[in-house]
Amino acid sequence: MPDYSNYKGITMLKAGIYDPYLDTLGGGERYCLSVVEVLLKNNYNVDIFWSGDQEILPKAERRFGLELSGANLVPDIFQEHPHQIESVENQEILSSIASRRFTTDDRITKIKKIVNKIKITQQYDVFFYISDWSIPFLFSRNNLLHIQLPLAKSIPLPQKIINKIKLYNYNKILCNSEFTMNVAAPRLGSKCTVLYPPVDTKQFNPNGTKENIILSVGRFDTLFNSKRQEVLIEAFKKMYDQKNILGWKLVLAGGVLNHMEENSFLIRLKEMGSGYPIEFQINPDFTILKSIYESSKIYWHATGYNVDQELHPENTEHFGIAPVEAMASGAVPILVDKGGLGEIVTDGISGYLWNTTEELVAKTQLLIGSPQTMLQISQKSIEIASKYSKESFETNFKSILNI
Known part of the structure; x- marks a missing residue:
C-alpha cells in the first residue's frame, strides 16, 4: 500500500483519478485515461x-493507444458501486462488476472512511472524478x-x-457535450463546462479510394441508447427499391455482447437485410474498421x-465518437x-441532420x-473533425487547469 504520509514532501505536482467503471474500458474510460x-x-x-x-493499464494502452506508463494504481478509497450498469456493453465486464464485493458500513466506519478520504485527497493538486451522478467530498486544490x-x-x-x-469545493464540472451540460447544469450549477x-x-486517412458505401458503426443490441440499425436498413431498402441507390451498399459494423448466433436482434437485422446489398461486419478489429471508414463515402x-x-x-448519443x-x-x-x-455538424455545411426517415x-x-x-461537404467535415482531436483535448484540458 502506498505511503500517503510522505506525499506532502514531494514537490512534483500530484493528481488523483477515480473511475468506478475503469474495467469496462468504454468511452468514459478513454476520456478518463486521456486525462x-x-x-x-x-x-x-x-x-x-x-x-x-492490476493489469488494467496495459490493457487500456492496447485498446486506446494511450501512453500510461508512469501512472500508479493505488488502493480504492471510494469503492463506489457502479449505478449506470445498463451502459456497460461487455458481458464479461458485467460479470466482473457483479462479482465485486461492496460492504455496508456502520456509522462509525463511514465517518472513519470520510476522514481518511479528506486526509488523502487534500494531498493532491488535482483530483479528477468520473461520476454516475454520485458526488463525493473531495479536498484537493x-x-x-x-x-x-x-x-x-x-x-x-x-x-x-x-x-x-x-460542489462548493469543486472547481469545474466537465461534460462531454453541450447536450450533456444542458441536462446537468440545472441540477449541478454554473460550474459546468464542456x-x-x-x-x-x-x-484516419481521408484521402483513400472511396467506394459507394454507406457506413454505420454501433453495437448490435436494443439496450441502453440503441443504435437503431433497423431504421437504417428500412431506409436503405426503400431507396434501393426505388432504384435511387443502385451500385451502393450499406455496411453495418459493430460489436455484439454474446455469441452472434444468440443475438436475436442481430438475427432479425440480417433477416431484414436479406436480398439487399447490406453487409454486416461483426466485432471488426481496428484495422478492418479503419479501412471501412476510409472506403466509405457516407x-x-x-x-x-x-x-x-x-x-x-x-x-x-451524448456526443458521437464514431461519427x-x-x-x-x-x-x-x-x-x-x-x-x-x-x-458535431452544421446541416448542409459539414454534414446533414435529419429527424424523419423521409429526411434521411x-x-x-x-x-x-x-x-x-x-466533395465540398467531405472536405468541410474533415476540417471540423480536427476540433475533436487528441491535441485539441489536451489544449482545452490544460486551459482548464491553467497549465
Whole structure:
C-alpha cells in the first residue's frame, strides 16, 4: 500500500483519478485515461484509485493507444458501486462488476472512511472524478467532476442541499457535450463546462479510394441508447427499391455482447437485410474498421431516433465518437438530430441532420446525386473533425487547469 504520509514532501505536482467503471474500458474510460495521459505529459505524478484488475493499464494502452506508463494504481478509497450498469456493453465486464464485493458500513466506519478520504485527497493538486451522478467530498486544490451521462431525473430537496455543499469545493464540472451540460447544469450549477472527448483523428486517412458505401458503426443490441440499425436498413431498402441507390451498399459494423448466433436482434437485422446489398461486419478489429471508414463515402447514425430527449436524454448519443471518426476519414455524416450529434455538424455545411426517415432518404439522395456537393461537404467535415482531436483535448484540458 502506498505511503500517503510522505506525499506532502514531494514537490512534483500530484493528481488523483477515480473511475468506478475503469474495467469496462468504454468511452468514459478513454476520456478518463486521456486525462491521465495529458497529466503525465505535463509532469504530474498520477495516482489512479483502483483495487480491481492490476493489469488494467496495459490493457487500456492496447485498446486506446494511450501512453500510461508512469501512472500508479493505488488502493480504492471510494469503492463506489457502479449505478449506470445498463451502459456497460461487455458481458464479461458485467460479470466482473457483479462479482465485486461492496460492504455496508456502520456509522462509525463511514465517518472513519470520510476522514481518511479528506486526509488523502487534500494531498493532491488535482483530483479528477468520473461520476454516475454520485458526488463525493473531495479536498484537493483543484477538484474536477466529469459527467458523461445525461439523466433527466429529479433530485429531492435534501439531496440538492447536500450536493450544493459538496460542489462548493469543486472547481469545474466537465461534460462531454453541450447536450450533456444542458441536462446537468440545472441540477449541478454554473460550474459546468464542456470538454469534448478526444478522438485520435490522425489515425484516419481521408484521402483513400472511396467506394459507394454507406457506413454505420454501433453495437448490435436494443439496450441502453440503441443504435437503431433497423431504421437504417428500412431506409436503405426503400431507396434501393426505388432504384435511387443502385451500385451502393450499406455496411453495418459493430460489436455484439454474446455469441452472434444468440443475438436475436442481430438475427432479425440480417433477416431484414436479406436480398439487399447490406453487409454486416461483426466485432471488426481496428484495422478492418479503419479501412471501412476510409472506403466509405457516407456515414449514417440513428441513435436517439424517435426518442423524447427531454424525458430520456440518456437514450440519445451524448456526443458521437464514431461519427467524428467517419468525418476524419472523409465520409459525409448524415446524423439524426438528437442528443449531442447536432453539435458535431452544421446541416448542409459539414454534414446533414435529419429527424424523419423521409429526411434521411432525401438528404442521402441529394448527396449521391451531386458529387461536387459530396466533395465540398467531405472536405468541410474533415476540417471540423480536427476540433475533436487528441491535441485539441489536451489544449482545452490544460486551459482548464491553467497549465
